[in-house]
Amino acid sequence: MALQWMILAYVVAAEAAVAILVTLPSPKPIKSRIVSLISLILQPSLFVVPFSAFQLLDIYWKNEHRLMCTGEICTAAERDRYEKSIYKAQRNAVLCTASCLLYWCIYRICKYHKDIESMEEVEKRYKEE
Template sequence: MALQWVMLGYVVVGEALAALLLTFPWPRMLKTRLVATLSSLLQPAMGIVPFAIFQLLDIYWKNEHRLMCTSDACTSVERDRYERSIYKAQRNAVLSVSACLLYWIIFRICKYYNEIQNLEEQIKRWKET
């Protein structure tokens, strides 16, 4: 089970780096190539969104069917284990949501940059005619 969270963590770090690279003020040629490369990587990377949503549903299902340890009958060890599982679930939920959110941010940045390039080309053609 931990391997999927490690993989999702690496994906989130990669998406964060990609989003950071997209927001730097690079020279025009480098920015164009970076956006083109990331745009071509977005379609295969789309598989992370259903995976993250599945993980969120798994967290929700486990939370609904988790044994509660709030009474006095629980020992301190059981209570600590319960609290740790809650913290892990919260951490994993944040990880899953951030994977989806960062994918959407990268997608929108690439789309806006491509739209800006198309508009600049249209303006250039209008000025030439």
């Protein structure tokens, strides 16, 4: 189970790096090449959305079926383990949400950049006529 979260953490880190790379100011030819390269990578990396959704469902199911440790019959060690599992579940839910949100942001930034390029081409054609 830890391998899935480690993979998701690396994916979120890579998405954050790509988002920073796409939003940094750079010369127009370099920016268009970067955006076209990232656009090619976006479609295969769409796997992160269903993977994150499945992980969120797993977190929800485990949360619903978790044994509660709130009474006086719990020892201190059991209570600590229960709280640790709650914190891990919250961290993993944030990780899943961040992966989907970052993917969507990168997709929209690339789409806006392509739309702007196409509008500039249309404007250039109208000016030539």
